[in-house]
Amino acid sequence: MIAIIAAIVVVIVVVAVVVVVVEEKRPTTTTSKDVEFYTWWATEGKVALDKLAPAFHNATGYTLQPYVSPGAGGSNAIYAILSLIEAGKPPATFQVHFGPAMLSYVEAAPNGINSFVNMGPVAEQMNLTNNSLPEVIEAGEFNGHLLSLPVDLHQGAQLYFNPQLLKKYNVPIPTNLSTLISDTKTLESDGVTPWIIPGGDGGWDQLNVWEDIFLALAGNKMYDEFMYGTLNMSNPTVANTINETSDIYSLFQNDSYSGEQSMTWTQAISEVTSGQVAFQVNGNWYTNYAYDFLNVTNYPAVAPYTSWTNISLMSEDFPNTSQYFVMVTDSVAVPTGSTQTAGLIFAKYFASWAGQMVFTKWKAVTFYDNVTTDYFNTPAQWYSYQLAKSTPGNDWVYQLSDGGLFAGPLASAESAMASFSESFTPSSSSSTFQGAVSVLDASLKQVLSSEEQQWMSANSLGLGYMGSPGHPFGGYLPPWANTSANATVTAHATSDYHTNSRNADNVQYVYMSPFGLSFLENMVTLAVPKA
Template sequence: MKKKYLSLAGGAVLALGVVTACGAPSNNTGSNASSSGSASTTTHQVEIFSWWTAGGEANGLNALIKTFNKEYPQEKIVNEAVAGGGGSNAKAVLASRMQAGDPPETFQVHAGQELMAWVNAGKMQPLDNLYKSMGLNKVIPAAIINDLSKNGHVYAVPVDVGRGNVLWYNPAVLKKYHLTAPTTMSQFISELKTLKSKGVTPLAYGDKDQLGSVMLWENVLLATMGPQNYDKLWQGKISFNNPQVKQATNTFLELLQYTNSNHSALTWDEADQMVADGSAAFNLMGDWAKAYFQSKGLKEGSQFGWTAFPGTNNDFEYVIDSFGLPKGAKNPTGAMDFLKLVASKQGQDEFNPLKGSIPPRTDANMSLFDTYSKEAMSDFKKDSLVPSLANGEAANPAFETAATQAVTMLISTKNVNEFISALNTAAEENPLS
């Protein structure tokens, strides 16, 4: 849930969310974080930015704000969650504030290149001491910490791990037409053809905020190239002129023949609703869609089902939300209290079941999670882990903005060569490595 970046400091994005507490707060802050916010000088206001306003995301955010207020009654949360634009509206407000030297106490930001845009611009405080005091290096996988670090310093704490390559479906619709969850692209296309012939929207997607279209394209790309070549593409080791990129793009255009005609008017959750009410069979979206379905009272397995996007059965496209401490925050003490909650076992165990994601901590209480999340936890440990372009992990924000515009152009023109040329230009202007 995000999209479209502003071009600040390489074009970063931000937002927030809230998480719970565990035990009394310590007095440790990040290695360079200010600790001047004493009881006599702090504003007692903790502004947090996020784009979590829909379904399970909003439920998780609200529950965690309640917990924070209980654990830290001396602080006042100011919830700056901004709806619309798949996160771009919130990020626009945040970028303006960061440029003006008026940052919130903390903000939601995806691990990887999205976070690094702000780190490279010198806008973030390192959190080395927080990691040390909470023993986070022992419970958060090194691969995740690496995505949050630069030059040996870590700049954010992760709150969740989402999966971006999930194909959701309505079990009743598939049963009615004697179909099963597809595992290969050829089976998928065959089933889409069947559904279209029956007058059912085969594949729902919403790209009003451009999230749905970029995620669909990158998943077809992953299915076509495989995890190793897919990774090399985002590392700048394989050119966009690679024949597999063209093949994937043609397959993407083929899939669009089976989508809803009003996709440009729908957000990601409105496309999910088409699957929920049975007017569409399938939808490709991250596992925050599960929380959306559950917020509507649907039961997993019987009223909504899932499978890895066809051709990506052994891959896990990760989407990691995190929070950091921006330089110039007016209440660094309150910000650090919030970060402690975000990083805590209790906080992550409370937040993730509601959001539909899994905790980055390895000591999560498995009994709190449903069937889908338990499967995701298992897959996260054994599958090939790959980053998401659409959600900020794979490439720098400036490239992502250009790629998003290129996908939008492709949907309109259907010109594959022009699309690949646009990607090559974007990579030249915004190097991937």
């Protein structure tokens, strides 16, 4: 009990310090024409945002005032924003992933869903629900409630490689998991470092690799069950899949770059483009970073590019996942209050066709479904957009590491993967590795339990699944929402798909803090330096 009380006290202090520090650093809005925007875009996202800001000012007369809190996948910004919201001092607008990540803010807000502008009527007024890829809108809805506006469409689960390196050592482009494993072993035997899995992002990169292997082995149903926390790890099939995922991950980790522990994902890219390392996993924001900062153009691993000899960066869907579109969508949420008018003007411009043409040229692709001319900076972006348009709705999943988990479970999953990766080496005994696997399994069970609890809390607020009645995201419904009213319809079956109104009901919501005991304990773990 003393330990628990001490942990809670530490976390209260940590959260208080976060609020104080952020308050001291947050930009000062000097006029009613300034719009404060909290974001984690510090690299390729900042380049794209810097292109958007003057266009926004010219179109509206408002001036964007970004506050950047760097960190892969928003790992720092998420908790700073959560702390401000729980303290009743939300930013005017902020970046948030679609997927359950948004629900963490709802559960932290003193007035729940009423603390945020209802974007359902806004999207209808903008005609987004008719002109967008329906899966994108579904990923941001919770039982029909849209709480933020989308501003891009990213594709996760991408394998990056230098095709000239593979040709030099006569290994094929790995279009399936077996070939990727074989390539890894062949390159290692030839003295080439097959993998780079950076350790400087707090476990985010490791989770990227692990979740992609898991999707390749498990398919989208188990992946969706992980997202909702309902995956039964006691089921023999599930347990075997989890164990195989960790085994394959360990092969890639053991054959990875020796200097990666302190590197971030952006620092690792040049090791791939220069031919020092064969493979790196990431989302397609990697493409924009390489273009913006390394002057390297990424190409999809399709003809005619696969026969070109002057390409140093190529990407493909992670082997055995090409059936699925693994999405990540950034969005803008607007808290209610004195700054909501300006915040909504920014969100609407960002999500508009005009805003999309500026921003997504430099980052990700657009979610509008009517693009017929390639306006993107790289061939890989255009290819990703075409894949999004052609992938059936039931084959979409939301990437776990970038919005697919609530804030607490995400932090726990990243921490677990970082610890797992540090628990064994190529020379470790079988018993040491199996011990590390057992610890990881126990951690994943806790992640799943916490994730399910968070979803149950959301369900009690009427926000219990992604999508709207009749249109669940990816065609999947969690058990608590699997009713005839929410049953799946055939994706894209009619031309007026997603034209039904999604205005949020006027319901009073009970405030529920996201800082449960497991989340607090995890925050203490992250806050206290390792011995």
